[in-house]
Structure formats: C-alpha cells, structure tokens
Amino acid sequence: MTDWLLFPYFALPAGLCWFVGAGFAFKTNGFRRAIFFTALGLCLFCVFMVGLWISLERPPMRTMGETRLWYSFFLPAAGLVTYISRRFKWILSFTALLSFVFVCINLFKPEIHDKTLMPALQSPWFAPHVIVYMLAYATLGAATIAAVYLLVGKKKRTTDEETISLCDSLTYVGTAFMTVGMLFGALWAKEAWGHYWSWDPKETWAAATWTAYLIYIHFRKSQPKRRSTAALILVGSFLLLQICWYGVNYLPSARGRSVHVYGQ
Amino acid sequence: MWILPWGYREGWTICTGLTLTGLAMQNFVGEFDVAAMPYPVNVAACAILAVVAVTVHALSRKYVVFRWFSSPQASITALAFVLFMSVIEGLGVATINSWAFTLVFAYLLLVLAAVVMRRLRKPKLKRDAGFVFSHAGLLLALVAASLGSGDLQRLRMTVARDAAEWRAANERNELVELPLAIELKSFDIDEYPPELMLIDNETGETLPRGKPTNVLIEACPTVLSLSDWEIEVVRYLPAAASVMTKDTAFFTEFLSEGATSALFAKARHKTTGVSSEGWVSCGNHVFPYRSLRLSDDESLIMPPRKPKRFASEVRVYSKEGESRESVIEVNRPLKYEGWKIYQLSYDESRGKWSHTSVFELVRDPWLPAVYAGIFMMLVGAIFLFLSSTENQTYNKKNKE
Numbered sequence: 001m002t003d004w005l006l007f008p009y010f011a012l013p014a015g016l017c018w019f020v021g022a023g024f025a026f027k028t029n030g031f032r033r034a035i036f037f038t039a040l041g042l043c044l045f046c047v048f049m050v051g052l053w054i055s056l057e058r059p060p061m062r063t064m065g066e067t068r069l070w071y072s073f074f075l076p077a078a079g080l081v082t083y084i085s086r087r088f089k090w091i092l093s094f095t096a097l098l099s100f101v102f103v104c105i106n107l108f109k110p111e112i113h114d115k116t117l118m119p120a121l122q123s124p125w126f127a128p129h130v131i132v133y134m135l136a137y138a139t140l141g142a143a144t145i146a147a148v149y150l151l152v153g154k155k156k157r158t159t160d161e162e163t164i165s166l167c168d169s170l171t172y173v174g175t176a177f178m179t180v181g182m183l184f185g186a187l188w189a190k191e192a193w194g195h196y197w198s199w200d201p202k203e204t205w206a207a208a209t210w211t212a213y214l215i216y217i218h219f220r221k222s223q224p225k226r227r228s229t230a231a232l233i234l235v236g237s238f239l240l241l242q243i244c245w246y247g248v249n250y251l252p253s254a255r256g257r258s259v260h261v262y263g264q
Numbered sequence: 265m266w267i268l269p270w271g272y273r274e275g276w277t278i279c280t281g282l283t284l285t286g287l288a289m290q291n292f293v294g295e296f297d298v299a300a301m302p303y304p305v306n307v308a309a310c311a312i313l314a315v316v317a318v319t320v321h322a323l324s325r326k327y328v329v330f331r332w333f334s335s336p337q338a339s340i341t342a343l344a345f346v347l348f349m350s351v352i353e354g355l356g357v358a359t360i361n362s363w364a365f366t367l368v369f370a371y372l373l374l375v376l377a378a379v380v381m382r383r384l385r386k387p388k389l390k391r392d393a394g395f396v397f398s399h400a401g402l403l404l405a406l407v408a409a410s411l412g413s414g415d416l417q418r419l420r421m422t423v424a425r426d427a428a429e430w431r432a433a434n435e436r437n438e439l440v441e442l443p444l445a446i447e448l449k450s451f452d453i454d455e456y457p458p459e460l461m462l463i464d465n466e467t468g469e470t471l472p473r474g475k476p477t478n479v480l481i482e483a484c485p486t487v488l489s490l491s492d493w494e495i496e497v498v499r500y501l502p503a504a505a506s507v508m509t510k511d512t513a514f515f516t517e518f519l520s521e522g523a524t525s526a527l528f529a530k531a532r533h534k535t536t537g538v539s540s541e542g543w544v545s546c547g548n549h550v551f552p553y554r555s556l557r558l559s560d561d562e563s564l565i566m567p568p569r570k571p572k573r574f575a576s577e578v579r580v581y582s583k584e585g586e587s588r589e590s591v592i593e594v595n596r597p598l599k600y601e602g603w604k605i606y607q608l609s610y611d612e613s614r615g616k617w618s619h620t621s622v623f624e625l626v627r628d629p630w631l632p633a634v635y636a637g638i639f640m641m642l643v644g645a646i647f648l649f650l651s652s653t654e655n656q657t658y659n660k661k662n663k664e
Binding site for chain 1: 335336337339340343344346347350351353354355356360398409416418456459480570571572573574593594595596597604606608624626628631634635638641642644645646648649651652653
C-alpha cells in the first residue's frame with residue numbers, strides 16, 4: 001500500500017535522478033546517462049503513482065494535489081522525448097526544475113487526500129480526459145520554457161530558428177493533446193451532465209486557452225520571421241492555461257458555479 | 265488601410281466594427297436569445313451563412329479583396345476577438361449571449377468556411393487531409409452546436425415513487441407535456457463508508473482551519489489518527505436509531521426506513537492524554553445528528569454520508585402505449601423516443617430514503633452533426649500531432 005506519507009521517499013530520489021540526468025546532458029558523451037537517470041526518476045515516480053491509484057481504489061486525479069502529481073511526471077517525460085529527438089542539452093534542466101517545483105508544492109502543501117469520488121466523476125472518460133490534459137499542460141509547459149529561452153537568451157539567427165522550431169513542435173503536440181482532452185471532456189459531459197458544452201467557467205477558460213494556441217499556430221504559419229512576437233504569444237497562452245488549470249478555483253466568478261471545482 | 269492587399273489592420277477594424285454594431289444592437293434590440301432561434305429560423309440562418317460563404321468564395325477567384333477572408337490575418341484577428349470575449353466571459357461578465365459575441369462568432373464561421381472552401385478547391389490528399397479534418401470538423405461542430413441550441417430542449421422532471429409522470433419543467437419553470445412518461449419503481453443510493461472530522465466548538469468550522477482533514481471508516485473495530493487525536497472506533501451501526509434516555513442518548517440497530525448511521529468512538533489526545541468516548545452520528549430527517557465533545561475547543565463529528573452511486577429503477581412509457589423497464593444512473597442516461605433521460609438528483613433532505621427522483625430530459629436533434637464535427641476534429645488532432653515532426657523539415661526548406 002502506498003499513500004501520501006510515502007511520497008517524499010519516492011519523489012525526492014526521483015527529483016535527484018532528474019537533476020543528475022539533466023547534469024549529464026551538458027557533458028560530452030553524457031547522452032545515454034542523461035536518458036538513463038531521467039528514465040530512472042520517471043520509473044520511481046510512476047511506481048508511487050500506481051501504488052496510490054491502487055490504494056485509493058480510484059484514479060488519483062480528483063484533487064489539485066493529485067493532478068500536480070501527473071504534471072510532475074509528464075514534464076520530465078516530455079523533456080526526455082524532446083531531448084532524445086532534438087538533443088537540446090538545456091531542456092532537461094528546465095523540465096526537471098519545473099517538475100520539482102510541483103513536487104515541492106505537494107510536499108509542503110498537501111491537501112486533503114480524500115478517497116471518495118462523486119458519482120458524476122465515476123466514468124470511463126475521467127482518466128483519459130485528465131491524463132491527456134496533463135500531457136498537454138506538460139508539453140505546453142516545455143514549449144513555454146523554450147519560448148522564454150528564446151526571449152531572454154542571446155539573439156542568434158541560427159539557434160533562434162532552431163528554438164522556435166522546437167516551440168512549434170511542442171505546441172503542435174500540446175495543442176493536439178489539448179484538443180483531444182477538450183473533446184473527450186465534451187463527450188463525457190454529454191453523458192454525465194446532459195450537454196457537451198455549457199460555458200462552465202473552466203470550459204470558458206479552456207476555450208480561451210485553446211484559441212490562444214490556435215492563434216500561435218496560425219501566426220507562425222503566416223509570419224515565420226517574427227519569432228519574438230510568436231514567443232510572446234506562447235508565453236501569454238501559457239498564462240491563460242494557468243488560469244484554466246487552477247486559477248479558476250480562485251476566481252470569484254467561478255465559485256459555486258463550476259462542475260470542475262472539487263474538494264471543499 | 266483598405267489598400268489591397270489587406271492585412272491585420274483591416275481584420276482588427278472589421279472585428280471592432282462588428283463588436284460596436286453588436287453593442288449598439290444590444291441597446292436597441294436587447295439580449296440575443298438563442299432559444300428564439302428554433303427550427304426553421306436556425307436552418308434559415310444556416311442557409312444565409314452558407315450563401316454568404318459561397319458568394320465570398322466564388323468572388324475570391326476574381327477579386328483579391330474576397331481572397332482576404334480566407335487569409336491567416338483574417339483568421340488570427342477573428343480568433344483574437346473570440347479569445348478576448350471569452351476571457352471577459354471567464355471573468356464573470358456575461359458575454360456569450362450578447363450581440364457582439366454573436367456577430368464576431370458568425371464572422372469567424374464565415375472565415376472558417378472560406379478557408380475550408382479555398383483549401384478544397386484543388387485538394388491533395390496527403391497535404392490537405394489533416395487541415396480539412398480539423399477546420400471542417402470545427403466548422404461543422406460550431407455551426408451545429410450554435411444553431412442547434414435553438415432546438416435544444418432541457419427539461420427537469422421530478423417523479424415520486426410508484427407514480428408516473430409525463431410533465432416536466434423547462435428553464436422558465438413552465439410545465440411541458442411530453443410524448444413519454446416515467447414511472448419510478450425504486451430509488452437506491454450506495455454510500456461511501458462514514459467519515460469522521462473535527463470541528464471547532466465555537467464556530468463550527470472544520471479543522472484544521474483552511475485544510476480540513478477527514479478519515480474514512482472502512483473497517484470496524486479500527487484505530488486511526490485525526491490531527492492530534494487517536495480515535496478508536498469500537499462499534500459501527502450502518503442502520504441505526506437514536507434512543508433517548510433520561511440524561512443521555514444512545515444508538516441501537518434499526519433495520520427499517522429512516523435509519524441513520526452511527527458509531528461509537530473512544531478518543532485520546534496524543535500529547536495530553538485527555539480522553540472521551542461516545543456516539544457520533546450524521547443524523548437525517550428522522551434522527552438528530554450527534555457529535556462527541558473531545559475538549560473545550562474540539563468535537564468529533566460525522567459529516568453527511570457521501571453518495572457513491574445513485575440509480576432509479578424505472579418503467580418508461582411511450583405515447584403509443586409501449587413500455588420498457590430500465591435503470592437510470594449518473595453517467596448512464598437512458599435513450600428513449602428521441603430523448604435522453606439523465607439521473608439528476610433526488611430529495612437530498614431525505615438522502616438515502618428519498619421517495620423522489622429528479623431526471624433531466626434532453627432532446628438535441630443537431631447532436632449527430634456536432635458529434636460528426638467532434639470526430640473529424642479528433643482525426644485532425646492526430647494529424648496535428650504527427651505533423652510536429654514534419655514541421656522541422658518544413659522550416660529547413662524555408663531556410664533554403
């Protein structure tokens with residue numbers, strides 16, 4: 001049985017693995033070891049998540065703490081895939097760092113870890129909806145890291161071209177996942193709440209976020225040379241995503257009106 | 265501005281113009297009411313949109329101006345306005361049912377239709393498949409969802425046990441007669457095991473403040489820890505009645521309607537060693553709730569039991585006199601005579617012993633079109649996912 005009390009024993013070694021892996025990425029001939037350590041960290045983290053799923057007897061996706069768990073897992077995973085396919089040596093450090101921030105939030109601010117799941121959430125759509133969304137958030141988080149790197153780093157035409165092309169790839173993947181997550185949500189909502197779209201605050205912000213990423217994709221296609229503007233659009237879109245993900249829980253307009261606010 | 269070829273400026277101006285027109289209409293005509301667009305008005309609106317789109321498309325061969333409507337600049341500016349308005353809606357200012365949003369949205373549909381038709385002029389399977397699936401799918405889903413909402417009926421029906429009901433209330437609380445009837449045979453709730461929590465004796469707030477914790481009592485007897493207290497659950501009665509004596513109350517097994525749940529607990533403070541014991545019950549409409557006072561500040565309580573699953577056993581009748589038995593539960597609606605019947609609620613004051621069940625009945629004749637659009641978008645998303653690697657070569661080609 002795994003529960004939240006065991007979280008530090010899995011999360012801290014996993015985080016350590018990710019940082020060691022990120023360190024090897026900067027070394028010559030460190031490619032394989034970087035992959036090994038990042039993957040090892042992911043395995044450790046995955047064991048905890050599977051254990052938690054079993055002990056809760058439901059998918060660990062209801063509370064914010066539980067969704068942060070998925071985010072902490074998918075972010076280094078997205079970083080690893082990017083690293084393997086593109087060999088950007090800096091990507092692993094950023095994904096490890098961002099992921100560890102979310103691990104720390106779970107370590108220092110544990111929320112109620114309630115086993116119960118309301119009937120509307122007991123659906124085969126629940127797991128795919130949340131997993132695909134968390135994958136999207138993680139990939140788009142990685143895209144944002146690349147965009148910030150482009151905005152802050154030294155301007156060089158060749159490397160900038162490479163970085164923005166990485167942004168494109170990550171945004172395509174992230175937006176594809178986000179589209180699937182949103183549409184799965186719509187299909188589920190039809191079965192559970194009677195309608196596929198009801199401008200629930202979370203849905204409204206999801207629509208805004210989705211539109212923002214569409215703007216980025218269209219802008220890149222039509223104005224490929226305006227890289228900094230594109231990077232700014234990407235950062236702005238990610239801010240909208242934050243409101244959609246957890247910001248709505250704090251918006252007075254969403255209080256008591258959203259089917260997406262659980263917990264208390 | 266307005267010098268050919270058009271660019272972003274013209275896009276921003278058109279959208280601003282539509283928004284201002286919408287605001288003016290809001291003043292003179294009032295709120296835009298989707299419900300006021302049932303068949304055949306919505307079909308007419310759809311036809312008008314199609315005619316305008318086809319005209320724009322046909323004229324774009326001859327005149328450069330019309331080609332602009334299928335440009336990225338037109339798409340980006342229209343999307344930006346939709347984004348802006350949904351953010352305002354998200355901040356709590358109702359925007360979606362305004363004329364401004366409706367006009368900008370209709371304009372976005374026009375641009376989308378122009379884009380799709382332009383791409384379909386000389387289609388190449390490999391190059392255009394993903395593009396057409398995502399754009400045409402989005403167009404279909406948006407058109408069907410927005411125009412279809414005029415024909416959407418959502419009604420709420422409350423049915424008492426052993427009675428049949430064929431009337432339901434709409435959003436304006438008017439009773440509507442239906443071509444079907446529902447008879448409630450029985451209503452069942454499965455509950456999660458009881459929970460225990462601490463509350464502040466003075467304020468009634470759940471503890472610890474801000475992030476209350478609760479424990480689920482899955483076994484009995486058991487010992488658990490709740491904040492600074494060690495709690496031993498000695499007895500658990502899933503169906504109980506409270507019995508009053510001269511100076512105290514206790515609980516006893518009660519296996520009939522109206523029973524509540526109760527448990528007997530012994531609590532000991534981990535550091536001070538202060539202890540107390542007694543019954544704790546969540547109570548219901550028949551029996552009062554009971555808490556266990558642990559100290560001057562804290563009490564142990566059992567919050568109302570949470571439903572795990574609730575379901576209605578029903579018999580549905582059609583107007584032709586046919587009937588059929590079925591079970592309706594959350595996430596498992598029943599399809600009957602073109603309606604979808606959802607388990608919505610029950611008499612929450614009676615909880616487990618509710619004698620009524622509340623259903624939502626939904627009829628949405630445009631749903632197949634929306635689903636077709638959604639399906640196309642899902643295929644489009646797969647193409648988008650796959651194109652993430654192609655895009656590298658695309659950029660390399662651009663560089664050369």
